Amino acid sequence: MSPPAATEPVRASHPRRLTLLRALGALVGVALAGVTAVRGGAPGFLERGLYDQAVSRLLPEVPRSADLVLVEVDDRALAALGERWPLSRATWARAFRALAAQRPAAVAVDIIFDQPGSRDALELGEDVLEALRASGLAEQPAGAALAADLEAKLHARDGDARLAEALSEGGGVILGAAALTDDVPAMTPLDDDGALGTPLSLAGTTPRLQARSMAGSIAPLRMAARGSGTLNMLVDGDGVIRRYPYVVDVGGRTWPSLALATALYLMPERAESLMALAATDEGAPLMRLPSPDWMPRVSLADVLHADPGSVGLDLALRGKTVFVGVTAMGLHGQSTLPGQVAVPGVEIHAFALDNLRSYRLLRSSGLVAGAGVLETAVVLLAFALLGRRARTLGGVLWAALSLGLVHLALVGWLAADVGWVLPLLPAWAGLGLMLAVDAVARGEELGRQRDALRRLFVRYPQGASGSLAAPVPPEPPPGSGQ
Amino acid sequence: MKRAAAWMMVLGLVAPPALAADTGEPCGGVRFEGGRIVTGRPLAPKGPETEACLQHVAAALQARPAIRSVTLAARLPDAERLDGQGIAVAKAAAEVLVAAGVPRTRVSAVAPPAVPGEPGQLQLAYVERPAQPAVARVRAASGDVSAGPAQAELRPRTMGDALYTGELLLTGPGAHAELVLADGSTVRVLADSLVRLGTLELMANLRRKVQLELLKGTVETRVAAGGDGSVFEVRTRGAVAGVRGTQFRFTAQEDGVTRLETLEGRVGFIAKKGDLDVVGGYGSRALPEGPPEPPRPLLVAPTMVDPRDGTFPVAPRLTWASVSGARRYRVEVARTADFAAGVRTYEARGAELEVPDLGEGKWFWRVLAVDADGFVGFPSKIFAFDVRP
Incomplete structure (x- = not known):
């Protein structure tokens, strides 16, 4: 057997x-x-799609913001201003002056003014003024008045200088900067390592975003502003932004993003905990997603053209953290968040600030x-x-x-x-x-x-159903010769 | 006043570019760094020392005609900024600059808040006339690589340095440089070569116009894809190679002969007395004042024999299979597989080479066959070996 x-x-x-x-x-x-x-x-390479669906549909959304406002350069603003992008520095100066008048808590700017404004007209005016003085006409009353008038006009048209003044009046303006990585379009790097202020002290953290150098706004604007923060994003191979780089490493020095720089300005008493939180996941944690129309928006046209005493504007901006950026069609970089939510880049910075201050980061x-x-x-x-x-x-x-x-x-x-x-x-x-x-x-x-x-x-074949009781003779063993 | 200004002009010209004054005067030294005017010691918001320093800064500014405007910031604690006191301090300091000769239209004053806990101080920043944009950057350099606006003004360049329109780039014997142009193309400048960076215009829809002038030596170019109507030309004294393809070598010999080797795609070869297209795998040359010769096939890539891998106490003998038609071989040994860093080039008559004094570490090597007229063929496969004494 x-x-x-x-x-x-x-x-x-x-x-x-x-x-x-x-x-x-x-x-x-x-x-x-x-x-x-x-x-x-x-999420690993194969589970990104699953993660995107889960984070965009199943996880609780970030509630609507009460104190973050987007002031947008939208199509209506461009039409109202009668200007093409990029806006002149004089217009920006007016915009920041108008914003300062509403006394926001901070103004974070998703723009880099990395080149001086055009000075061709100014230089022509200076030549005329110099010639006027050299000719002796400026010593006569009419000539003196003309020279004074010309000087005042040249002063008013110096967009960079007026913008610097407006930024300093604002008190808490954080300008954009760029960490120069291989995928960032070529910009002129800042020569001086300390040009963006004092680097952060994040011992023991090697940021995920590494760059070779930094680019930022021109020096007078940086000097007049409260600080600068990087505008870089970490885009995954499939074009989706899942992580926000709160810090970037440039040659061993760590610099803050726009969101972190703004948070540190707004909440200096929480600086240590904010930096510790920003260092999560090598300085680039995963983000929670906002609900649709998460952030109130105000057109730059309204900021510029509304009466400074407007109650609506006051309610919208006073004491708020204002993010300034471009949303006009074709001018802003649409960044794709998980779940194929495309939003202007400036919103992601606002959203990252909200994630940071409310400890909503994912690790x-x-x-x-x-x-x-x-x-x-x-x-x-x-x-x-x-x-x-x-x-x-x-x-x-x-x-x-x-x-x-x-x-x-x-x-x-x-x-x-x-x-x-x-x-x-x-x-x-x-x-x-x-x-x-x-x-x-x-x-x-x-x-x-x-x-x-x-x-x-x-070996033991059973009979038909009617003969179950009948004994079945055993099968002969193999090789028995039968 | 005019005499003083003239003296200041001379001082400004004689002084090194970043240091506009010595450290013996009121500011303790003045430096112009990335748009900021940095004084040797912090500048108090007001006082006689501040005034003397500002007068000195004004003189330094006048010696720098490229500076178009200066902004003066009075960073004062909040208590001292009340009721416009901050901007008043800044404007008073600006007046010192104006009185010292800086045009009023170029001076502005701001009063941003101070960093909490820090004492009040004056800061200065300036705007210079926009610098011309870089047209290329040095991606890798080994040996003597220098560049400058003229032969007499060449200075050493290294990885990451920017190059501008009209600049000359020179590689010494055994040296090599790899440039990345603003349109994404790469240009390898081989040893003993001199290239002038000409026009580089980038237009909409990926259209571009790139012109390089090869004064001597050899460049190997990998051209990035361009839009319709794009121009990418390398000129020598006697000929022009206009790219319609992607990868080619162009050599300007001392005797005026220009040689083109197209590795991929198609290159238009225009000499003084005619032109032709040279497709991938073929080469042509033009004698001075002559038409381009009919295209000839380039030599095939040598087959590598040994070493293909392994670790050796000293540099091993490099051997490869002979190539029919080869008069000599160019052997390249480099620290990186893309032959961008630490490149050494040797000539070999036969199909082997004893490489002298290679340092410790990993080395990559490849071989190119050269025919009797100097046409260089396709590169072999790349193999690596380690030297560990």
Whole structure:
């Protein structure tokens, strides 16, 4: 009755092979989680789409802002001003002066004034003035009046100087700057390392965004403003912006982004905690998404043309943090957020400031990435144990589904409530592989049992249903010669 | 006053560009750095020392005609800025500059808030006439690489340096430079070459106009894709290579012979007495005052034999398979696989070479066959080896 001796080693090696294959499946899952951790944390390459859908549809949206306002250079503003982009410095000076009159808490500018304004007309005027004085005409009353008038007009038309004055009147204007990386269009780098002020002190953090140099607004404007912050974004390979770089490293010095520089200005008493938070995930944490029309908007046309005493303008701007940027068609860079939400870049800075000050950042690297690997390993280990106890394939399938759902719930809860983004797919991939191994093994085992039964039934064939009680003569042993 | 100004002019011209005055005078030194006027010691908002320093700054400003305007900031604590006191201090300081000869139309005053905890001080910034934009940057350089507006004004250049229209770039013996042009094209300037950067205009729809002048030596160019109507030309004394393709070498010999080797695509070769298109895999040359010769096939890439990998205590003997028609071989050894850094070039008559004194570390090598007329063929595959004594 015992099976042939030659089949014994096969049976003995089968459980070992099964265990090895299961372990390999689990290892693939843990390795995927490890790769995700090493590459900066979730979402990994394959789960970006899933992450985008989850973060844009399932996670709670950032509530509508009460004290952040976007002053936009929109199509209406351009039409009302009768100017083409870029606006003249004189217009910008008027705009910042009008904003200063509304006494906002801070003005963050998503624009870099990296080149001086045109001075051709000024230089012509200066030549005329000099000639007037050299001719002696300026010593006569009419000539003196003409020279004074010309001097006043030249003074008024010096856009850079007037803009510097307007920025200093504003009190809390943070200008844009650019960290020059390979994908940033060529700008003239600032010669002086300290041209943007004092670098941040973030010991132990190596920012994700590394640049070779910095570019910023011209020196008089930087001097008149409260500070500068970088406007760079971290764009993933698929063109989506998931992380906001709060800090950038340039030759070992760390500089703040526009959002962080504005936050530090607004909340100096929270400087330490803000910088610690900004250093999350190598200075570029994942962002939570805003709701549609999250930020109130005011057209620059209204700021310039409304009565300075306008109650509406006062309500819209007084004490608020104002972000100034371009939204006119074709002039602003549409940045794509997860879930294919395209917004002007200036909104992302505002949104990053809101994330920072309300501690809404999502973390996925460092400790969280390690936790992700551990959680994946625990899920797969639990499945290995449950799978061994399960008597049927249905039981194994049930265990896999349960653990997969528990894993999904845990990952979702951590992201929504704690702000930890753990990898989702590696554990599922491991579960899938282990399940497949189990299914194949159990299928083979069933096949073997079926073959054994068949052999048994062939050896002891049953009669027709009516003759079940009749004894069946045993099948002669093989090789008996019958 | 005029005499003093003239003396200041002379001082300004003699002084190094960033240091406009010595450290012995009222400001403790004045430097013009990236749009900021930096004084040797902090400038108090007012007082006789401040006034003396501002007069000195005014003289330095007048010696710099490129400076078009100066902004003076009085950074005072909030308590001292009340009721317009801050701007009054700034305007008083501006008046000192005006009285010292800076045109009033070029001086402005602002009063931004001070950094909390810091004492009040005066700061100055200036705007210069916009500098001309860089047309290229040095992406890699090894050996003696220098550039300047004229041969007498060449100064050493290194990785990251900007180059401007009209500048000359010179590579010494054994030297090599790789330039990235503003349109994204790359130009490798081989040893003993002299190139003048001519026009570089970038227009809408990727249209561009690039003109380089090869005065001697060889350039190897990889041209970025351009829009319709784009022009990319390399000129020598006797010929012009107008790019319709992507990769080519262009050589201007001392005897006036111009040689073109097209590795990819198609290049228009225009000499004084005729022109032709040279497609990938072919080369042509033009003698002085002569038409371009009919295209000839370039030599194939040598097949590398040894070493293809491995670690050696000293530089190994490099061997490769002979190429039919090759008179000699150009062997390039470099620190990086793109042959941009630490490039050394050797000549070999046969199909092997003992490389002298290679340093420790990883080295990449490749070989190019050269025919009797100096036409350089396709480069071989690149292999690497390590030297660990």
